[in-house]
Amino acid sequence: MKKITPxxxxxxxxxxxxxxPHGLWSQLVIGQYEDxxxxxxxxxxxxxxxxxxxxxxxxxxxxxxxxxxxxxxALLLNLPPITFTxxxxxxxxxxxxxxFVNTGVIDxxxxxxxGFFALDFAGxxxxxxxxxxxxNWSQVESYERPKAEQQYQWRGQVYYFLKLSxxxxxxxLNFSISRMLTKRLSAGxxxxxxxxxxxxxxxxxxxxxxxxxxDNKTMEFSGFCVNGGISLWLTERFHVAASFRTPYVKKSExxxxxxxxxxxxNTDIKTEALSEDKFKMPLIIGFGSSYKISEKLRGxxxxxxxxxxxxxxxxxxxxxxxxxxxxxKIGLGFEHVSSVKLGSKNIITPFxxxxxxxxxxxxxxxxxxxxxxxxxxxxxxxxxxxxxxxxGLESGSGNSLKATKxxxxxxxxx
Amino acid sequence: xxxxxxLFSLMAFLLVSVPLKPQSYADSEIISVxxxxxxxxxxMVMELDFLMEWNxxxxxxxxxxxxxxxxxxxxxxxxxxxxxxxxxxxxxSVKGGINGDYHSYKELETDLIALENSYPHLAKxxxxxxxxxxxxxxxxxxxxxxxxxxxxAEVFFVGCHHAREWISVEVPFLIGKxxxxxxxxxxxxxxxxxxxxxxxVPLLNPDGLEYSIHVYRYxxxxxxxxxDGTYGVDLNRNYSYNWGYDDExxxxxxxxxxxxxxxxxxxxxxxxxxxxxxxxxxxxxxxYHNYSQIIxxxxxxxxEATNRDELLDEMASEMSRLMKDVNGSFYGYGQAGSxxxxxNGDTADWAFGTYGxxxxxxxxxxxDVLHGGFFxxxxxxxxxxxxxxxxxxxxxxxxxxNFGVRPS
Numbered sequence: 084m085k086k087i088t089p090x091x092x093x094x095x096x097x098x099x100x101x102x103x104p105h106g107l108w109s110q111l112v113i114g115q116y117e118d119x120x121x122x123x124x125x126x127x128x129x130x131x132x133x134x135x136x137x138x139x140x141x142x143x144x145x146x147x148x149x150x151x152x153x154x155x156x157a158l159l160l161n162l163p164p165i166t167f168t169x170x171x172x173x174x175x176x177x178x179x180x181x182x183f184v185n186t187g188v189i190d191x192x193x194x195x196x197x198g199f200f201a202l203d204f205a206g207x208x209x210x211x212x213x214x215x216x217x218x219n220w221s222q223v224e225s226y227e228r229p230k231a232e233q234q235y236q237w238r239g240q241v242y243y244f245l246k247l248s249x250x251x252x253x254x255x256l257n258f259s260i261s262r263m264l265t266k267r268l269s270a271g272x273x274x275x276x277x278x279x280x281x282x283x284x285x286x287x288x289x290x291x292x293x294x295x296x297x298d299n300k301t302m303e304f305s306g307f308c309v310n311g312g313i314s315l316w317l318t319e320r321f322h323v324a325a326s327f328r329t330p331y332v333k334k335s336e337x338x339x340x341x342x343x344x345x346x347x348x349n350t351d352i353k354t355e356a357l358s359e360d361k362f363k364m365p366l367i368i369g370f371g372s373s374y375k376i377s378e379k380l381r382g383x384x385x386x387x388x389x390x391x392x393x394x395x396x397x398x399x400x401x402x403x404x405x406x407x408x409x410x411x412k413i414g415l416g417f418e419h420v421s422s423v424k425l426g427s428k429n430i431i432t433p434f435x436x437x438x439x440x441x442x443x444x445x446x447x448x449x450x451x452x453x454x455x456x457x458x459x460x461x462x463x464x465x466x467x468x469x470x471x472x473x474x475g476l477e478s479g480s481g482n483s484l485k486a487t488k489x490x491x492x493x494x495x496x497x
Numbered sequence: 498x499x500x501x502x503x504l505f506s507l508m509a510f511l512l513v514s515v516p517l518k519p520q521s522y523a524d525s526e527i528i529s530v531x532x533x534x535x536x537x538x539x540x541m542v543m544e545l546d547f548l549m550e551w552n553x554x555x556x557x558x559x560x561x562x563x564x565x566x567x568x569x570x571x572x573x574x575x576x577x578x579x580x581x582x583x584x585x586x587x588x589x590s591v592k593g594g595i596n597g598d599y600h601s602y603k604e605l606e607t608d609l610i611a612l613e614n615s616y617p618h619l620a621k622x623x624x625x626x627x628x629x630x631x632x633x634x635x636x637x638x639x640x641x642x643x644x645x646x647x648x649x650a651e652v653f654f655v656g657c658h659h660a661r662e663w664i665s666v667e668v669p670f671l672i673g674k675x676x677x678x679x680x681x682x683x684x685x686x687x688x689x690x691x692x693x694x695x696x697x698v699p700l701l702n703p704d705g706l707e708y709s710i711h712v713y714r715y716x717x718x719x720x721x722x723x724x725d726g727t728y729g730v731d732l733n734r735n736y737s738y739n740w741g742y743d744d745e746x747x748x749x750x751x752x753x754x755x756x757x758x759x760x761x762x763x764x765x766x767x768x769x770x771x772x773x774x775x776x777x778x779x780x781x782x783x784x785y786h787n788y789s790q791i792i793x794x795x796x797x798x799x800x801e802a803t804n805r806d807e808l809l810d811e812m813a814s815e816m817s818r819l820m821k822d823v824n825g826s827f828y829g830y831g832q833a834g835s836x837x838x839x840x841n842g843d844t845a846d847w848a849f850g851t852y853g854x855x856x857x858x859x860x861x862x863x864x865d866v867l868h869g870g871f872f873x874x875x876x877x878x879x880x881x882x883x884x885x886x887x888x889x890x891x892x893x894x895x896x897x898x899n900f901g902v903r904p905s
Contacts, residue, residue, distance in 0.1 A: 183713040187720075187728030287715065292866060298714055300595075339595050341714060348867030352874045354597040399595035401603055 115443050115450065115480075116181035117405070118249065118283060118300075119362060119396065121224035122199075123176040123475070123486045124452060125444050126389055126412050128328060128367050129153030129310075130204045130221035130255075132170040133492040136471030137458020138416030139437025141385040143312065143326045144371030145418065147469065148494045149208035152217040154369065155312030155326035156259035156271025159208050159215035165497040170204035172490035174225075176475075179482035182247055182283070184231050189245065194482055195229035204492070206257075213263040215271070219256075226251035226281050242290050251281030253304055253333070272311040277333065279304040294345045302335040302360070312369075320375040327369070330393065333362040337399060361397040365390040379421060383437075385414040391444035407444040414439045416456065423461075431462040435471065450479030452486065467494040526564060526682065528574040529554040539570050564682060573684065596710045598875040599663040602632055602703040605670065609635050609699075616677040619643055619690065625698070626769030629720055632703040634769050637673045639695040647694065650900035652893050653782040655698040655770065655844065658733040660705025660716045661871045664861050664881060665785035670699040671882040672889045689890060692897045696777065701766050702732055715871065719766055721758070723751035730758040733786070734840060736847035737761035737771075739798040746798050746834075746841035757842050770844070774852060780896035782848040782856040783889065788870055789860035790826065792816055792888070793833035795849040797858075798841035800834045803849065812855055812895060819887035826862065826884050833858065855895070859885065 121127045131140055134147040142154045146161040148168040175198035179185055184195065206219030227250050234244035254277065261271025281302040288295045312326030341354040367390070373383040391407040416437030423430045437456040458471035468491070475486035530536055532553050543566055546558040554575075559567065567574060594601055600608065613622045621643045623636045640649065654672060656665040676695065679686045689695075700706060704720040718729025731754065734740075734747035740761035741747060747757035762768050794809035796802070803809065813830035820828050829836070833845065837860075848856035862881055863869040873881060 185726070186712065187708070187716065187718075188713050190726050285713070289866075294866065294870070296714060296872075341596075343869055343872040345867050345869070348865070348869070350863075350868050350872075352869055352872045354599075354875060356595050356597060358595075401594055401601060 115445060116178055116228070118182065119226070119281075121253075122174065122197075122227050124441055125391070126387070126410065126441055127224045128369075128387065128389075130170070130223060131471075131490065132168065132204055133458055133460065133469035133471035133490040134433075134435065136172075136473060136488065136490050137435035137437060137456050137469070138383055138418060138471075139385070139414035139456050140412075140439040140441075140454060140473070141371060141383050141414040141416050141437070143369045143385055143387075144322065144324045144373045145381065145383050145416075147467070148492060149206040149217050149219060150204050150221070150492075152206065152208060152219055152259035152261075152271070152273055153221060153255070153257055153275075154310065154328075155314065155324050155371075156215075156217065156261045156273045156310070157269045157312045157314035157324065157326075159217055159259065159261045159271060160210060160213075160263050160269045160314070162208055162210060162215070163496040164210045166208045166494055167496075168204065168206050168492060168494040169202070170490060170492035171200065171202045172488055173200045174198060174486070174488040176486040177482075177484045178229055179480065179484065181228055182231070182249065183285075184229075184247070189231055189233050189247075194484060195231070197227060197229035199225065199227050201225065201252075203490075208259075215261045217257070217259040217273075219259070221255050221257070222252050223255045223277065224253040224279070226253075240290070244286075244288055244290075246286045247284070249281075249283040251279060251302070253277055253279035257310075259310075267316040268313065270311070270313045272309065275308045275310060275328075277304065277306040277308065277331075281335075292345065293347055294343070297340070297342045297344075299340045299342075300337070302337045304333055304335050306331050306333040306364070308364070321372070322374075323370075323372045325368070325370050328367040330366040330390065331364050333364050335360040335362065339399060356399050358399040360399065363393060363395050365394055379419055381418045381420075383414075383416045383418070387412040387414075389444065394444070405444075406446045408446050410442045410444050412439070412441050425463075428463065432459065433469075434459050439473070441475070448480055450477060452477050452484075454486075465496050467496065468492070469494075526560075527556060527558055528564065528567070529556045530567075530572055530574045531555075536572055539572055540567075543567070543570075575683070575685065596663065598878060600666050600670065600700070601710055602700065602707055605666065605700055606633070606635065608670070608674075609637055612637065612674060612677060616680070617643075619677045619680055620673070625773050627765060628702070628704045629765055630704040632707075634698065634701060634703065634766065636773065637670075637697040637699070639673055639676050639690060639697070640693065641691045648778075649692055649694050650893075650896040651694045651696060651777050651779045652896045653696045653698075653774075653777075653779045653848075654785070654889065655701055655782070656785040657700045657702050657706055658784065658844065659731075659786060660702050660709040660718070661714060662785075662787045662861075663706070663709070663871070664787050664873045664878065666699050666706070667878050668785050668861060668882050668885050669697045671879075672886060673697045673699070675882075675886060685890075689893045689897065693893050695893060696773075696779075698770070698773075701770065705729070717754050718756065719764055721764065723756075725751055727751040727756075729756065730764050731755045732764055732766050733784075733844060734758070734842040735762060735764050735767045736842045736844055738842070738847040738850035740842040742798045742841035743839070746839035755840070761842065774848070779848075779852065779854055780900060781854050781892050782844070783892055784844040784856075784858050785861060785885075786858055787861035787873070788863050788865070789837065790828050790862045790864045791837065791860045792828050792830035793837060793845065793858040793860065794830075795833065795846045795856060797833035797843050797846045798839060800832075800839070802832055805849075805855075806832065809855055809857075812892075813857065816857075816859075816888035816891055819891055820884045823884040823887060824880055828859070828884075828888075855892075857892075859888070861885070 132150045135142040151158040177194035179194045203222040208217035231247040256276045259273035263269045285298040308331035310328040337358045339356040343352040369387040371385040435458040439454040442451040452475040454473040454475040456473040460469035472489045477484035548556040654669040656669040709716040734757040792813045845856040
C-alpha cells in the first residue's frame with residue numbers, strides 16, 4: 084500500500100472543506116426555535132464528552148472514553164479492558180425568536196441568553212479479547228429556553244404580567260456491543276432507549292380583575308433506535324470509521340391545558356387535549372478519519388449527514404411538515420500529546436483544538452454555527468481528566484447568535 | 498268532540514304509557530305542526546310521539562322515516578329541534594385537537610371539503626385567495642344548483658378577522674352546516690337556500706389563528722412582519738372606507754393592536770374580501786367577532802348615523818329579538834360608533850359605504866371579560882351558534898325579500 088504522508092492527509096482534510104459546494108455551508112436558523120427544537124442546534128447526535136468537544140465536536144473516530152459507544156460502538160475495542168466515564172457540562176446559548184418572544188408579543192432589544200448545567204454522561208465499557216460491551220446513560224437533548232416576562236405597572240402596582248417558561252430534556256440508555264473482525268477492522272452496534280420530558284407554561288394575569296390565563300403543554304417522550312459503526316485501520320497511522328443512527332419515532336404522550344380563570348365572574352373555562360404524538364427523527368450517517376501525523380500529533384475529521392428532509396411531526400392530531408433540508412455537519416480537530424514529570428510520575432497531557440461547522444436544517448433562512456473548540460487534560464495513573472470547550476458564532480439569521488459550552492469528563496481505566 | 502280534548506287526551510295517554518327515553522332519540526327530530534282537525538287525523542294514524550301543545554301548535558318527536566311520511570302526506574311542519582337544546586346533542590363534526598372542539602386551519606379545511614362532498618348539490622368550497630403566509634382562504638357557497646350562478650339574492654357571512662376570536666370561526670361554519678343538513682328536513686330552510694346564494698368565509702385570518710392556537714392565545718392581528726420588530730395588521734381596520742379617518746378608531750403605530758396597516762387593503766386577507774365583493778352582487782353582509790354580545794351597524798368611524806339608520810336599527814332589533822327567543826340571551830344593538838367605540842376601516846363600514854348594503858358586526862358572547870373575554874367554553878359553542886342562527890336566517894330572508902332593492 085502506498086504510504087500516506089501527513090502533508091497529504093492535511094491537504095485532503097482542508098481540501099474537502101474548501102471544495103464542498105457553498106450551498107452546504109449555509110442553512111437556516113429561525114424556526115430553529117420551534118418548541119421541539121433542541122437547545123442551540125438541531126443537529127444533536129449522542130453526547131459529546133470533553134475530548135470530543137475539544138476536537139471540533141468529532142465523536143466517531145478518536146477514542147478516549149466509553150461515550151464513543153453512543154456514536155460508533157466499534158471504537159470500544161480501542162479502549163482499555165475496563166473504562167468508566169462521568170461527564171458534565173455547562174452550556175449557554177443566545178436565542179432571538181422563540182415562542183412569542185420577538186414574534187409579535189414580547190420584543191427584546193438583544194438576544195436572550197440562557198445557560199444550564201447538566202450531568203450529561205455516565206457509562207462503563209468492558210473489553211474481553213475480541214469483544215467489548217458498554218452500558219451508558221446520557222442526556223442527548225435539552226429543550227430549555229430563556230424565561231421571558233413582561234409586566235405593566237401603575238402607581239407602583241403590577242396590574243398585568245405575562246410569563247413564559249420552557250424546560251425539558253431527552254435522555255438515552257444505551258447498550259452496545261462490538262467485535263474485532265480482523266486485526267484492523269472492527270464493528271459494533273448499540274441499542275438506545277430514549278426517554279424524556281417537556282413542559283412549556285405561559286401565564287398571563289390581569290391583577291386588578293383577578294383574571295388568569297394559563298397555557299400549559301407537557302410531553303413524555305419515549306423511543307428506540309439503533310446505532311452502529313465500523314472502524315478500520317488502513318495503516319498504522321491512518322484510521323477511518325463510519326457510523327450511523329437509524330431513523331426512529333420519538334413518541335410523546337402529550338397534554339395541553341388552556342385555562343381562563345376569573346373568580347369574580349365565576350368563570351373557569353378549560354380547553355384540554357390529550358394526544359399520542361410522533362416526531363420522526365432523522366437518519367444520521369457519519370464518516371470520520373484520523374491520522375497520526377507524528378508520535379505526539381494526531382488530526383481528525385468528521386462529516387455527518389442528517390436526513391432532515393424526512394422530518395415531520397404529528398402534534399395533537401395535526402401532521403406538520405417542517406420545511407427542512409438535509410445537512411452535512413463538519414468537524415476538524417487536532418490533538419497534541421506530551422508528558423510532564425511530576426515527581427516520579429509521568430503525567431500525560433493532551434492539548435486539543437478544533438473547528439466545527441454546524442448548518443441548521445431550515446430552508447427559509449440561511450444560518451449556521453461555526454465553532455472554535457479547545458481543550459486539555461491529564462492522565463494520572465488510571466485516571467483521566469479532560470476539559471473541553473467551544474465558542475460558537477452563528478451567522479445567517481441576522482441575530483448573531485452565540486453559544487458556549489464547557490465540559491469536564493473523568494474516566495477511570497483498568 | 499273538541500279537538501283540543503282529543504289532543505290532550507292523546508298526549509296524556511302517550512306520555513304516561515310511553516315514557517320518553519332521551520337516549521333513544523339521538524336520531525330524532527322535533528317538529529311542530531299547526532293544530533287543526535284534518536292534520537291531527539292524518540297524524541294519528543302514524544303512531545307518533547306527541548310532545549306537547551303550545552301556542553296553537555302541536556309538537557311531535559319523530560324519526561327521519563316518519564318525517565318523510567309527514568312530508569308525503571303534505572303536512573306542513575316546522576323543524577323545532579334546535580329550540581329544544583340540549584335534546585339534540587348531535588356531533589357538530591369539529592374534532593378536538595390542541596384547541597379542543599374549535600377549528601384549526603386544517604380542521605376547518607377538512608370539514609369544509611367534507612361538507613361539500615356530503616352535499617355536492619348544495620355546498621361548494623371556493624379558494625378565494627391566500628393569506629400572507631400562503632394559507633388558503635375558503636368561501637363556502639350554499640345554494641340549490643350550487644354550481645350555477647343563478648342571479649339570486651346573495652348574502653355574505655365572514656368570521657375571524659381577529660385571530661383570538663375562535664368562536665367567530667365556529668358560528669358561520671355551523672350556520673353553513675345547518676343549512677345543508679336541514680335542507681331536506683325543513684321547508685323554511687329549503688325555501689331560503691333555493692332562493693339565495695349564501696357565501697360563508699369562516700376564517701379570514703388563518704395565519705393569525707394558527708399563531709393564536711400554537712404560540713399565544715390572545716394574538717389579534719394577522720402575521721405581517723412590520724419590519725420594525727413588530728408584527729401584524731388589524732384586518733378590521735384595513736378596509737378602505739374612511740381608512741385612517743382618525744387615530745382613535747385605528748392606530749398608525751405598528752405595535753398597536755389596532756394598527757391599520759400602511760395603506761387601505763395593504764393586506765392580502767382584506768384584498769381577498771375586496772375582490773370577492775367586486776365579483777358578486779351581495780345584498781347583505783355580516784361579520785362575526787367577539788366579545789360583548791351585541792349587534793352593531795354602521796357607522797363605526799363616527800358617532801353620526803347613516804342615512805339608513807332606521808332600517809339598520811330595525812333589522813338589528815329584529816335579529817336581537819329572534820336571538821333572545823332561543824336561549825334567552827340578549828344581544829344589545831346599536832350604531833357601532835356611538836354604541837361601542839369608534840373604529841375606522843372596518844368591514845361593515847366598507848360594505849355599507851361602498852356597496853350600500855346592510856352590513857352588521859355581531860360581537861358574540863361572552864358579555865364581558867369577567868365571563869371569559871375571548872374565551873368560550875367548548876360546550877357553549879353549540880348554544881352560541883343556535884342563538885345566532887335565527888339572526889342569520891333573518892338576514893338571508895331579508896335579502897331574498899329585498900333582492901334588487903338597495904338603500905341609496
